[in-house]
Amino acid sequence: xxxxxxxxxxxxxxxxxxxxxxxxxxxxxxxxxxxxxxxxxxxxxxxxxxxxxxxxxxxxxxxxxxxxxxxxxxxxxxxxxxxxxxxxxxxxxxxxxxxxxxxxxxxxxxxxxxxxxxxxxxxxxxxxxxxxxxxxxxxxxxxxxxxxxxxxxxxxxxxxxxxxxxxxxxxxxxxxxxxxxxxxxxxxxxxxxxxxxxxxxxxxxxxxxxxxxxxxxxxxxxxxxxxxxxxxxxxxxxxxxxxxxxxxxxxxxxxxxx
Amino acid sequence: xxxxxxxxxxxxxxxxxxxxxxxxxxxxxxxxxxxxxxxxxxxxxxxxxxxxxxxxxxxxxxxxxxxxxxxxxxxxxxxxxxxxxxxxxxxxxxxxxxxxxxxxxxxxxxxxxxxxxxxxxxxxxxxxxxxxxxxxxxxxxxxxxxxxxxxxxxxxxxxxxxxxxxxxxxxxxxxxxxxxxxxxxxxxxxxxxxxxxxxxxxxxxxxxxxxxxxxxxxxxxxxxxxxxxxxxxxxxxxxxxxxxxxxxxxxxxxxxxxxxxxxxxxxxxxxxxxxxxxxxxxxxxxxxxxxxxxxxxxxxxxxxxx
Numbered sequence: 001x002x003x004x005x006x007x008x009x010x011x012x013x014x015x016x017x018x019x020x021x022x023x024x025x026x027x028x029x030x031x032x033x034x035x036x037x038x039x040x041x042x043x044x045x046x047x048x049x050x051x052x053x054x055x056x057x058x059x060x061x062x063x064x065x066x067x068x069x070x071x072x073x074x075x076x077x078x079x080x081x082x083x084x085x086x087x088x089x090x091x092x093x094x095x096x097x098x099x100x101x102x103x104x105x106x107x108x109x110x111x112x113x114x115x116x117x118x119x120x121x122x123x124x125x126x127x128x129x130x131x132x133x134x135x136x137x138x139x140x141x142x143x144x145x146x147x148x149x150x151x152x153x154x155x156x157x158x159x160x161x162x163x164x165x166x167x168x169x170x171x172x173x174x175x176x177x178x179x180x181x182x183x184x185x186x187x188x189x190x191x192x193x194x195x196x197x198x199x200x201x202x203x204x205x206x207x208x209x210x211x212x213x214x215x216x217x218x219x220x221x222x223x224x225x226x227x228x229x230x231x232x233x234x235x236x237x238x239x240x241x242x243x244x245x246x247x248x249x250x251x252x253x254x255x256x257x258x
Numbered sequence: 259x260x261x262x263x264x265x266x267x268x269x270x271x272x273x274x275x276x277x278x279x280x281x282x283x284x285x286x287x288x289x290x291x292x293x294x295x296x297x298x299x300x301x302x303x304x305x306x307x308x309x310x311x312x313x314x315x316x317x318x319x320x321x322x323x324x325x326x327x328x329x330x331x332x333x334x335x336x337x338x339x340x341x342x343x344x345x346x347x348x349x350x351x352x353x354x355x356x357x358x359x360x361x362x363x364x365x366x367x368x369x370x371x372x373x374x375x376x377x378x379x380x381x382x383x384x385x386x387x388x389x390x391x392x393x394x395x396x397x398x399x400x401x402x403x404x405x406x407x408x409x410x411x412x413x414x415x416x417x418x419x420x421x422x423x424x425x426x427x428x429x430x431x432x433x434x435x436x437x438x439x440x441x442x443x444x445x446x447x448x449x450x451x452x453x454x455x456x457x458x459x460x461x462x463x464x465x466x467x468x469x470x471x472x473x474x475x476x477x478x479x480x481x482x483x484x485x486x487x488x489x490x491x492x493x494x495x496x497x498x499x500x501x502x503x504x505x506x507x508x509x510x511x512x513x514x515x516x517x518x519x520x521x522x523x524x525x526x527x528x529x530x531x532x533x534x535x536x537x538x539x540x541x542x543x544x545x546x547x548x549x550x551x552x553x554x555x556x557x558x559x560x561x562x563x564x
Contacts, residue, residue: 051471076477094486102472110481110482162477
């Protein structure tokens with residue numbers, strides 16, 4: 001369970017990225033967070049693993065509550081929360097397998113990560129994660145040589161190698177074309193359904209949000225403005241979240257002409 | 259929006275709404291003008307022929323060159339003379355092959371052995387120095403250091419290291435460990451660290467930070483995140499700078515012998531003191547060939563790394 005209580009984030013310079021957010025997420029939910037860029041989606045997601053510290057309020061993940069964790073406890077929390085990024089954040093010069101093994105770093109003794117001599121069991125977990133997103137045949141290819149969709153699948157495998165209980169995805173398909181976007185979204189949905197991993201995905205395409213989410217959360221100027229089942233999130237709701245009428249840019253299918 | 263408007267006001271521009279105005283080229287900074295004026299003044303003051311100047315007169319240069327020792331000029335410029343070339347080649351050939359020559363080039367001789375030792379010093383110093391440089395380069399960068407204190411300490415130490423010339427390091431190590439190749443290796447190790455750490459850590463600032471965020475998000479410790487997300491990104495530059503340091507070391511190793519730190523410099527210093535300039539000339543020639551060959555190999559490897 002993840003719970004936000006009066007969560008606020010104010011960046012140096014005065015920008016209030018989150019304002020008084022109260023939110024409860026149950027285990028196994030698939031939640032899509034929508035909002036315009038700058039609405040606080042990335043901040044909300046990064047508050048969960050402490051990449052962005054709250055300036056007031058609290059967020060509880062399982063039995064750990066932020067802020068107030070020491071460095072060790074924070075790393076334990078992060079190990080339990082996998083993360084997927086818009087720009088994949090892979091080491092392009094390293095092999096796919098070595099990238100996925102980064103998901104094991106918390107569980108690996110320092111001398112092993114420094115020398116690159118990972119245990120067989122860690123390599124096995126990494127290979128299994130790659131099999132789940134059906135890209136295991138690329139294990140020894142340099143990550144930078146893969147297509148965008150393949151790189152994002154490696155990103156998912158890296159998060160899965162952590163054996164997380166929560167998965168965070170920050171605009172996972174924003175750098176991908178529409179068909180590839182659906183492939184990546186289906187993997188995320190399948191992982192949520194089959195492994196029961198609580199999943200939060202930031203998106204700005206309303207059709208993708210409606211197609212894959214159980215529950216939609218809307219953010220506007222750092223405030224929670226919508227929280228409800230995906231089925232009820234119609235166009236009127238999105239216009240309310242975005243604070244303007246919808247355009248072709250707001251749906252993935254509208255991007256085909258690009 | 260209000261933020262952008264205030265920035266414009268600070269620059270003293272007014273922008274009519276709805277029209278884009280190209281900014282004027284900003285005037286040069288006072289610092290730039292002062293700096294240029296200072297450079298010109300310094301050049302004139304030092305070059306002028308007065309109490310604090312060195313009296314460098316570019317117009318007198320051709321005359322001074324013409325007044326040079328005719329024998330030396332002949333030696334320098336007779337490379338085109340076939341007889342002179344044949345004579346020099348004969349000189350080299352004799353001393354490479356004749357066991358009775360006063361300064362043979364065999365591997366156990368003063369010159370041949372010195373050359374081998376120079377290469378050994380350069381290779382060992384590069385390997386040890388480069389190995390120590392990789393972790394130090396990470397710590398020498400803001401992004402790579404675990405905290406500000408470590409960063410400041412490593413940076414300060416390396417600045418001190420680079421401020422000390424390799425010949426001074428060599429003299430220091432000769433005092434500490436005695437005459438021979440070891441002080442040369444230690445001196446060039448320090449020099450290698452200075453060069454490779456500085457150049458490599460500058461590369462750290464330009465890398466993709468995304469993978470580091472990913473490693474942190476996975477719960478990795480700082481050291482593990484640096485090893486897996488940062489080091490692979492700086493490895494090509496690091497390897498290239500290490501080979502560059504090797505080229506510098508090979509040249510640097512030549513002068514270390516003058517302070518007793520081994521290598522070809524020791525032979526050169528010996529013949530210099532004997533006023534046997536023919537031997538010095540042979541050493542310079544053979545060493546030049548060696549350096550050019552090794553550098554070309556190193557450069558071709560570096561090109562492949564790039």
